[in-house]
Every structure is written in C-alpha cells, then in structure tokens.
Amino acid sequence: MSTELTDPAVSPPAESGSAPTRRTFIATTTVAGGAALAGGLVAVPLPGSVEAAAAETPHGSRVSLTVNGVRHTVTIDNRTSLLDLLREHLDLTGSKKGCNAGACGACTVLVDGRRVNSCLTLTVRLDGAEVTTIEGLAKGDRLHPLQQAFIDQDAFQCGYCTPGQIMSGVACVQEGHTGSAEEIREWMSGNICRCGCYVKIERAVQQTAGRK
Amino acid sequence: MSPQPQAAVGAAVPRVDARLRVTGQAKYAADNNPDGVVHAVIVDSGVGRGRITGIDTRAAEAEKGVLKVISHLNAPELPPVEGQFPPGKPLQPFQDDRIRFFGQPVAVVVATTLEIAQHAASLVKVCYDAQRPATDLAAADPAGEPETYARGDADEALDSAAVRLDMTYRTARNHHNAMEAAGLVARWDGDKLTLWEKSQATQYTAFGMSGALGMPPDDIHVISPFIGGAFGNAFSTWPHSVIAAVAAREVQRPVKLALTRKQLYFGVGYRPAYEYELSLGSNRRGCLTASAHDVRAETSRYETHIEDVLVPGRMLYSTPNVRQAYRHVPLDVNTPTWMRGPGYASGAFPVESAMDELAHELGLDPIELRLRNEPADDESTNLPFSTRRLRECYRVGAREFGWQRRRPKPRSRREGDWLIGMGMAAGVYDTARSESRTSVRLDADGTALLQAATADMGAGTATSMTQLAADALGLPMRRVTFRLGDSRLPPAAGHFGSQTMASVGSSVQDGCDKLRRQAIELAVGDEESPLHGVDPAGIVVQGGRLHVKDDPARGETYRRLLARNNRTHLEAMGSYAGAPESAKFSFYAYAATFTEVAVDARLGLVRVRRMVGVYDAGRIISPALADSQALGAMTGGIGQALLEHTVTDHRDGRIVNANLADYLVPTHADIPELKAIYIDGEDYEADPIGVKGLGEIVLVGVAPAIANAVFNATGRRIRELPIKPEALL
Known part of the structure; x- marks a missing residue:
C-alpha cells in the first residue's frame, strides 16, 4: 500500500486511508521492541532530536521518504506532521507554519507532484513518497521561473507565506489552472497572504504560465 | 536635500533580500534551531474570569520527554511591572491564581519534542472557581476619566444647525493575524539571554523583557532579521515571551515557543472594538458648523489601551465647533494593541461615512462636500499644514477612477442580480518621527555597510534604506548592505507608526552625507588626488567615483583614494533627532480611496470590483515597494470592511x-x-528626506469608501463593520 504514494495516478496522500500500513506497523513494532535505529540511510545530519524523540516515545515509526531528491529514513513520532518533520528534524525551515490547521497554505509542499498542506499530512503515511519543498525548487543558483517571477513582480512583502504561495503556484501552473486571472485567483485561494500581495502573486503566476 | 544625483531612489528595484525570501532561506524566529533546543506549549485558561483552585500536572509530568511543567504553583517570582505605554500593569505570567481573560496562560509544558509538549499540555488538569466575565462592550460601563477635546460650543451649534445628523457607528474587534504566529527561541548563556523573537523593535523588546525579568537590558540580545508580518502586534512584551525566557532558565536548555493560531487571539493584542456616536451639523450649503464625537472603546482591566481615534474627527474638515470624548470600557479581555492605521482607521469609518451621509442629505457630490470643508490650517492646533495635497488626491482619484460615472441616486445601477455602486472616502495619518542612528562604513574595496536596530515586517526596510544610501554615497545598490533586526545595532526607531523611513531614513541620509564629505575632504586635501584643491561643494560621487560635478573626467574612485591613503575604511554615525518638541507645522499624510462594489440583491453578498487609492505621502523612495504596501492595505481594508470580526461568546468570554x-x-x-x-x-x-510615512495612510479610508459604495449600490446605510450579508438582506 505504501507504494501507492509514489504513484501520482492514485489519490494524493492527504486523501488516502488512515489505517497503518503493513510497513509502518512493522516499524512501530520494531521501535516498541527496543532502541530505535534510524538505519544507515539518513542523508543529512539531524540538528533536531529524531532519535532521542523516538527513544522517548513509544509511538514511533520508521519511514523512508525522499525530500528534494535526498532519501531520508527516519524513525519518527507517529504524531509528527510532514511540516514538523521538515522544520524540526530535517532543518528545512522554508515551509512555514501559519495555522497548523490547513487553512492558510503557508506549509504547502509537493508530495508526489501534488500540492498538499504539510501541516495536515502525517509523516508516517509518506513511506516511499517524493516531497519537494521550497528549498528544492531552484536548480543550483538558477531560480525556478516562478521564484524569479515573484521577484520581478514584487509578489511578496514579509515573505512568510511566499514558500507556500510559490509551491502552490508551481502546482497551479502544472495543473493548467491559469486560463484567466479569475481562474488563477480561484485556484490559489488556499494560500492566504496577509500582507495582501494577491494582485502581484496572480501576475507572477500569469508570467510563469505564459512562459510555458 | 542631497546634492547627489538620484539613481536608486525613485527607481522600481527588486528587494535586496528577495532571493532569500523566495528560496526559503530567510530565517524567521521559530526557524532557529540552536543546539539542544526543546519545545514549550502553553496551557490556556478555560474560563474567562475567576481563580485557579487546583492544577494537576502529574499525568503531564509522567510523559516521557517532559522536562518541566510550570504554573503559578512553582513559577519563579517576577518583578511587578508598571506599564506606561499603555498605562497599567502588564500581565506577568504565573504570578497568582487570578484569571483575567479566557485563554490566559495558566501553565507551560516544556518537553524534548513539540509532539510530546503538545500532548502533555493537553493532560494538564486545571480546576477553577469561575465567574461570569464581562466581555461585551455594548453592555459594560466606562471607567476612568474620558479623554476630551473641545473647541467652540458644539452642542449649541448642533441645536441651531440647519441640517443635523445623529448616528452611531460600530467597528468590530480585528486581529492582525500576521502569517507568522508570534513566537521565539530563548537561550540563556549564564546571565545573558538571547531571544530569536519576531520584533518590530528589537531594542523595545530587550527593554520590555528586561523589565519583565528584572535584568539589565544590555544582557538581553534580541535578533529579528525577518518578520512574517506583524501590523503592530510585535513590539509589545507579551506574556508568552516572558514564559519562554522563564522556561529556558528553568530547564537550562534553549526553548522554542510559538503560539498556535488560536492562541494569537488572546496571546497578543488586537484592534479594539469601538462604538462611535457622531453628530454633524451643517448649513444648507454643506459647510460644517459642528460635530460631537462620543467614543467608547474596549480595553482590559489591567491596562488602558490608547490610540488616536479622535484625530480625524477634529482636523480633517473645517468645523468651528467640535466636542469629543473618548471613554475606555475595561472588560475581562486581554489588552488591545495598535493595528495598522491604529485609531485613525477606526475613526475614519464614522467620520467618512457621516460625510457621505451628509452629502446624500444635501444632494451634494461627496467630493464637493469635502472640498467645501477643506480647512486652511489645522483647526485642532492652529498650525499651518506642512503639506496637504488632499484636493489633488480627490482630483486625480476622480479622474483615474471615473467618478463622473457614479450615479448620485442610490440603487440606480443594476447588472442582473448585482447592484452596482461607487464610493469614496478621505484618509489621514500622523507623520511620526523619532530619534535614530545609523552607522555607515565604507570599506577599501568600495563596499558599504549600514547598520541600525530597526526592523522590516514586510515593507522592505533594507531595500529602501539601501536605495537612499546608494545615492547618498554614490554607489551602486549591489555594493551597499543594510543590516537591521538586531538589538546590538545602533539605536533606531522601531518599525511601527509609519515612522521608519522618516526616522531611520533621515539618519541614513545624514550618515552617508557625512561619510561622503569625509571622502571628499580626504581627496581635496590629498596632493596626489586629481581632486586636490577643488571646492568640496563642487564634487559629487557616482558609481563609486568622486568627480568634479561639471567636469566628470576629473576624479577618482573611493577605492583608489582609500588605498593611496592607507585607509582600510571610512566610517560615520548618522543621526536624526526626531520630531522637534514644539511643532511649527501640522504633519500628516493624506489619502483618497475610490471603489466600486457589486452587491447581490438577493444574498447580500458584497464584492469589491475595483479600487483606486491616491496618496499624499511626501517623497516616495521606493515606488515598487510603496505600490505593494498600498495594494496590501487596500486588501486589508477590504477585510476590515467586509470580513474581519472577532466573535466572543459573552457567556464565558471565549x-x-x-x-x-x-x-x-x-x-x-x-x-x-x-x-x-x-x-x-x-x-x-517633516524631515530631511521629505517623506511623510505610508504604511498606515494607505489603509485609512478604505473601509468607509466600501461602506459608502455599498450605500450607493443598495440605498442601505450600514453603520457597523464588518458589513455582513445579513445586514443587507
């Protein structure tokens, strides 16, 4: 079942069932049985306390997922959202916590190519998933066209919602929901910008869609 | 005025920190993960007034990974604080068993992970002796002396006025709801405290925290290079910041504490709700003869929040007789605070709605009515206006918007189910300035570094300061760096009240002018310089090269000059003294906002179709950024007018x-x-760089313009914000 998550043809993870998969069940059993081993696949040094956390809670699971092209195998508290995994354990703090309830979009990332609210996505359900965050969008020094468009249009002020707006905008363009200003506005409405840069965000998405 | 040529100022340039913000590299407060950081979660009071009779923390403490649970039963004693701004006694966390408002912090759980802290916080059991709180502005009495103002005899003039209107307006409580929740990371190193905190004014924050913790402000280092929006709620010292510092000291580890979105509604301040009774008197020609303003505003029982809600009503229009009273109604709520356009945005709604009502009553165009009451000077201070281009705002706005197409008779334009209307309103906001310093350093490699303890909550402070500095130093922008958001930088105005550019910008200009003159003096006194002996007043700097203004071929670069003189750098401290004690002028920025709305005749739904704002904000340093701020404020104003409303259940104060x-x-x-x-x-x-501030003025007047357009569309005068569909059914 976990392999479904890598297949974009099926339901996005946020809509898939909540029952533990066979793999997470086994991982949970392993953790409960003794010291948690994160395996040899952890690709970056973890600044947070993934191992300590798992050791201190009986509610841990081992999950392998790819973030921005880097494979991570982590033993993680079952309650940890993808957003908290990124921010507190992988030191990818570009994804922001605005409401932690799926209402603002500041945490938007791509999971298997689809935009999701990472605050509402549990990490344990992402075994095998491919995650792209704002940190993974540029190719080296070369910005993604939408990142450049945000700069060109001055499509942000404080910048806090910006990572989520850009990730959502990338998906909006890919989905083809850019036929008109109204369509862009409709399909970007899950991302709140309190500084009120909507007019310019719409222009930035328009600019990027026009280049395609 | 600077003798330097302008290249960067006035140009639409990209933000200097844009790349950091679009790649996720900008570090906001809670993005900091210092070694060993642990997490704190606050337990909120579940009653709105009363006393805590017991706290059971055993289940929470039994959770693996929980380091400490702190409540009034075991919290360290904090010094009592006497607040001046606002007056009162700021809430010091966990000092007694009293509950003052629903959601007040009653305990904090510190644990090794956020998940454990969150779960353990849910396990803390608190028992209360609860009383019914008073949270309804309409049902409570004011306390203390009202703030009053009077000129002439308003009551007599109202009684004898040819036309008299008496109205009551209400505005809802609004929350800033910046995208970044208030939060911080606190770390102790011995007696020194480091706070990675979202702060519009790092030195205010250090000062406030020093009072709350009873320690010298110099021992507190506040770091806040990026702020995820604030709009006024990130410079007071809120209880959660004190809690994080206390928790970090108790567990001897760095503590991260970010309020949840829910906790923001009682953990930080808000724009208070108002009731505004307004009477206008005028003659038949529309000349105002009198106005009376009776204002009631909510505040907490422990602090009295004050803002300039009365100012628009006393100086925007010529009115010989004015009487005003501003009364505070203490409630069982947390203390309000300043929110974008504080006071003015609340006061402009009644004043600008009332002008529209009067225009309708007299059969006058709303712009014509305003022109007939345009004052010659500031009648509240008898001072001349430094500049007031409000007439021009009306003229340009009317032309750009197409005001002549407005039908004066309400409810006379319809497109299917939609009733279409146009409205406008004026706005005014005080030009605040305060003392600021900025250090300027020019290095031998021809780059400059400027530093000031101001902040940027989204306006683009570093960008606009870099534009100013680049021109004043004669450098390209890419060779200038402006650092902010650190309490150890030279003291500078906080980033609030639309004062940043006027205050910090003036110190930037001064510091750069001083440094440029130093370099010029060095050159003209240097026998080996091509500028030797030239009159310093005739030398300008462009592209890092000093040259004779009328003979560009004669000159040399900063780099050559410094290298030849064996100077590693030049430096200067720029300063600006702030507004003088006694003003010779009345300083304000002005706005005229025009909008067209469509109202669904059957559903009452209001949609804003277009909006034009025209501003007299003085000199514009950074047009692209100024544009973004204005569009953002129009967006916020649409929220204030149609959507934003904090709803309290008065039974328990939640x-x-x-x-x-x-x-x-x-x-x-x-x-x-x-x-x-x-x-x-x-x-x-107003100030040496000619600006009047623009972050607030762009909001003031948006909401009444929409309300006036709704009246023009429907014939329904809604005197309460937000304008909800049910009010139009």
Whole structure:
C-alpha cells in the first residue's frame, strides 16, 4: 500500500486511508521492541532530536521518504506532521507554519507532484513518497521561473507565506489552472497572504504560465 | 536635500533580500534551531474570569520527554511591572491564581519534542472557581476619566444647525493575524539571554523583557532579521515571551515557543472594538458648523489601551465647533494593541461615512462636500499644514477612477442580480518621527555597510534604506548592505507608526552625507588626488567615483583614494533627532480611496470590483515597494470592511472563531485589480528626506469608501463593520 504514494495516478496522500500500513506497523513494532535505529540511510545530519524523540516515545515509526531528491529514513513520532518533520528534524525551515490547521497554505509542499498542506499530512503515511519543498525548487543558483517571477513582480512583502504561495503556484501552473486571472485567483485561494500581495502573486503566476 | 544625483531612489528595484525570501532561506524566529533546543506549549485558561483552585500536572509530568511543567504553583517570582505605554500593569505570567481573560496562560509544558509538549499540555488538569466575565462592550460601563477635546460650543451649534445628523457607528474587534504566529527561541548563556523573537523593535523588546525579568537590558540580545508580518502586534512584551525566557532558565536548555493560531487571539493584542456616536451639523450649503464625537472603546482591566481615534474627527474638515470624548470600557479581555492605521482607521469609518451621509442629505457630490470643508490650517492646533495635497488626491482619484460615472441616486445601477455602486472616502495619518542612528562604513574595496536596530515586517526596510544610501554615497545598490533586526545595532526607531523611513531614513541620509564629505575632504586635501584643491561643494560621487560635478573626467574612485591613503575604511554615525518638541507645522499624510462594489440583491453578498487609492505621502523612495504596501492595505481594508470580526461568546468570554477558517481574511478570489497612485511631492518640513510615512495612510479610508459604495449600490446605510450579508438582506 505504501507504494501507492509514489504513484501520482492514485489519490494524493492527504486523501488516502488512515489505517497503518503493513510497513509502518512493522516499524512501530520494531521501535516498541527496543532502541530505535534510524538505519544507515539518513542523508543529512539531524540538528533536531529524531532519535532521542523516538527513544522517548513509544509511538514511533520508521519511514523512508525522499525530500528534494535526498532519501531520508527516519524513525519518527507517529504524531509528527510532514511540516514538523521538515522544520524540526530535517532543518528545512522554508515551509512555514501559519495555522497548523490547513487553512492558510503557508506549509504547502509537493508530495508526489501534488500540492498538499504539510501541516495536515502525517509523516508516517509518506513511506516511499517524493516531497519537494521550497528549498528544492531552484536548480543550483538558477531560480525556478516562478521564484524569479515573484521577484520581478514584487509578489511578496514579509515573505512568510511566499514558500507556500510559490509551491502552490508551481502546482497551479502544472495543473493548467491559469486560463484567466479569475481562474488563477480561484485556484490559489488556499494560500492566504496577509500582507495582501494577491494582485502581484496572480501576475507572477500569469508570467510563469505564459512562459510555458 | 542631497546634492547627489538620484539613481536608486525613485527607481522600481527588486528587494535586496528577495532571493532569500523566495528560496526559503530567510530565517524567521521559530526557524532557529540552536543546539539542544526543546519545545514549550502553553496551557490556556478555560474560563474567562475567576481563580485557579487546583492544577494537576502529574499525568503531564509522567510523559516521557517532559522536562518541566510550570504554573503559578512553582513559577519563579517576577518583578511587578508598571506599564506606561499603555498605562497599567502588564500581565506577568504565573504570578497568582487570578484569571483575567479566557485563554490566559495558566501553565507551560516544556518537553524534548513539540509532539510530546503538545500532548502533555493537553493532560494538564486545571480546576477553577469561575465567574461570569464581562466581555461585551455594548453592555459594560466606562471607567476612568474620558479623554476630551473641545473647541467652540458644539452642542449649541448642533441645536441651531440647519441640517443635523445623529448616528452611531460600530467597528468590530480585528486581529492582525500576521502569517507568522508570534513566537521565539530563548537561550540563556549564564546571565545573558538571547531571544530569536519576531520584533518590530528589537531594542523595545530587550527593554520590555528586561523589565519583565528584572535584568539589565544590555544582557538581553534580541535578533529579528525577518518578520512574517506583524501590523503592530510585535513590539509589545507579551506574556508568552516572558514564559519562554522563564522556561529556558528553568530547564537550562534553549526553548522554542510559538503560539498556535488560536492562541494569537488572546496571546497578543488586537484592534479594539469601538462604538462611535457622531453628530454633524451643517448649513444648507454643506459647510460644517459642528460635530460631537462620543467614543467608547474596549480595553482590559489591567491596562488602558490608547490610540488616536479622535484625530480625524477634529482636523480633517473645517468645523468651528467640535466636542469629543473618548471613554475606555475595561472588560475581562486581554489588552488591545495598535493595528495598522491604529485609531485613525477606526475613526475614519464614522467620520467618512457621516460625510457621505451628509452629502446624500444635501444632494451634494461627496467630493464637493469635502472640498467645501477643506480647512486652511489645522483647526485642532492652529498650525499651518506642512503639506496637504488632499484636493489633488480627490482630483486625480476622480479622474483615474471615473467618478463622473457614479450615479448620485442610490440603487440606480443594476447588472442582473448585482447592484452596482461607487464610493469614496478621505484618509489621514500622523507623520511620526523619532530619534535614530545609523552607522555607515565604507570599506577599501568600495563596499558599504549600514547598520541600525530597526526592523522590516514586510515593507522592505533594507531595500529602501539601501536605495537612499546608494545615492547618498554614490554607489551602486549591489555594493551597499543594510543590516537591521538586531538589538546590538545602533539605536533606531522601531518599525511601527509609519515612522521608519522618516526616522531611520533621515539618519541614513545624514550618515552617508557625512561619510561622503569625509571622502571628499580626504581627496581635496590629498596632493596626489586629481581632486586636490577643488571646492568640496563642487564634487559629487557616482558609481563609486568622486568627480568634479561639471567636469566628470576629473576624479577618482573611493577605492583608489582609500588605498593611496592607507585607509582600510571610512566610517560615520548618522543621526536624526526626531520630531522637534514644539511643532511649527501640522504633519500628516493624506489619502483618497475610490471603489466600486457589486452587491447581490438577493444574498447580500458584497464584492469589491475595483479600487483606486491616491496618496499624499511626501517623497516616495521606493515606488515598487510603496505600490505593494498600498495594494496590501487596500486588501486589508477590504477585510476590515467586509470580513474581519472577532466573535466572543459573552457567556464565558471565549473567542469562537479563533482560527483562519472562521475569522475571515481576504483570499486571492476576494481581490480584484487594485491601483495605487502617489501624488508627486515632498515635505522637507517633516524631515530631511521629505517623506511623510505610508504604511498606515494607505489603509485609512478604505473601509468607509466600501461602506459608502455599498450605500450607493443598495440605498442601505450600514453603520457597523464588518458589513455582513445579513445586514443587507
């Protein structure tokens, strides 16, 4: 079942069932049985306390997922959202916590190519998933066209919602929901910008869609 | 005025920190993960007034990974604080068993992970002796002496007025709801405290925290290079910041504490609700003869929040007789605070709605009525205006918007189910300035570094300061760096009250002018310089090269000059003294906002179709950034007018829509094309760089313009914000 998550043809993870998969069940059993081993696949040094956390809670699971092209195998508290995994354990703090309830979009990332609210996505359900965050969008020094468009249009002020707006905008363009200003506005409405840069965000998405 | 040529100022340039913000590299407060950081979660009071009779923390403490649970039963004693701004006694966390408002912090759980802390916080059991709180502004009495103002005899003039209107307006409580929740990371190193805190004024924060913790401000280092929006709620010292510092000291580890979205509704301040009774008297020609303003505002029982809600009503229009009273109604709530356009944005709604009502009553065009009451000077202070280009704002706005197409008779334009209307309103906001310093350093490699302890909550402070500095130093922008957001930098104005550019910008200008003159003096005194002996007044710097103004071939670069003189760098301290004690002028920025709305005749739904704002904000340093601020304020104003409303259940004082799904803010689909126009002009009476501030003025007047358009569309005068569909059914 976990392999479904890598297949974009099926339901996005946020809509898939909540029952533990066979793999997470086994991982949970392993953790409960003794010291948690994160395996040899952890690709970056973890600044947070993934191992300590798992050791201190009986509610841990081992999950392998790819973030921005880097494979991570982590033993993680079952309650940890993808957003908290990124921010507190992988030191990818570009994804922001605005409401932690799926209402603002500041945490938007791509999971298997689809935009999701990472605050509402549990990490344990992402075994095998491919995650792209704002940190993974540029190719080296070369910005993604939408990142450049945000700069060109001055499509942000404080910048806090910006990572989520850009990730959502990338998906909006890919989905083809850019036929008109109204369509862009409709399909970007899950991302709140309190500084009120909507007019310019719409222009930035328009600019990027026009280049395609 | 600088003798330097302008290249960067006035140009639409990208933000200097844009790349960091679009790649996720900008570090906001809670993005910091210092070694060993642990997490704190606050337990909120579940009653709105009363006393804590017991706290059971055993289950929470039994959770693996929980390091400490702190409540009034075991919290360290904190010094009592006497607040001046606002007056009162700021809430010091965990000092007694009293509950002052629903959601007040009653305990904090510190644990090794956020998940453990969150779960353990849910296990803390608190028992209360609860009383019914008073949270309804309409049902409570004011306390203390009202703030009053009077000129002439308003009551007599109202009684004898040919036309008299008496109205009551109400505005809802609004929450800033910046995208970044208030939060911080606190770390102790011995007696020294480091706070990675979202702060509009790092030195205010250090000062406030020093009072709350009873320690010297110099021992507190506040770091806040990026702020995820604030709009006024990130410079007071809120209880959660004190809690994080206390928790970090107790567990001897760095502590991260970010309020949840829900906790923001009682953990930080808000724009208070108002009731504003307004009477206008005029003659038949529309000349105002009198106005009376009776204002009631909510505040907490422990602090009295004050803001300039009365100012628009006393100086925007010529009125010989004015009487005003501003009364505070203490409630069982947390203390309000300043929110974008504080006071003015609340006061402009009644004043500008009333002018529209009077225009309708007299059969006058709303712009014509305003022109007939345009004052010659500031009648509240008898001072001349430094600059006031409000007439020009009306003229340009009317032309750009197409005001002549407005039908004076309400409810006379319909498109299917939609009733279409146009409205306008004026706005005014004080030009604040305060003392600031900025250090300027020019290195031998021809790059410059400027530093000041101001902040940027989204306006683009570093960018606009870099523009100013680049021109004043004669350098390209890419060779200038402006550092802010650190309490150890030279003291500078906080980033609030639309004062940043006037205050910090003036110190930037001064520091750069001093440094440039130093370099010029060095050159003219240097026998080996091609500029030796030249009159310093005739030398300018462009592209890092000093040259004779009328003979560009004669000159040399900063780099050559410094290298030859064996100077590693030049430095200067720029300073600005702030507004003088006794003003010779009345300093304000002005706005005229025009809008067209469509109202669904059957559903009462209001949609803003377009908006044009025209501003007299003095000189514009950074047009692209100024444009973004104005469009953002129009968006916020649409929220204030149509959506934003903090709803309290008065039975127990809880806020029932404390989230971003039920507290409605504008989204993409709510916002049409918006247009901002800044009237050319500068105000060198206000400050040396000629600016009047623009972050607030762009909001003031948006909500009444929408309300006036709704009246024009429907014939229904809604005197309460937000304008909800049910009010139009």
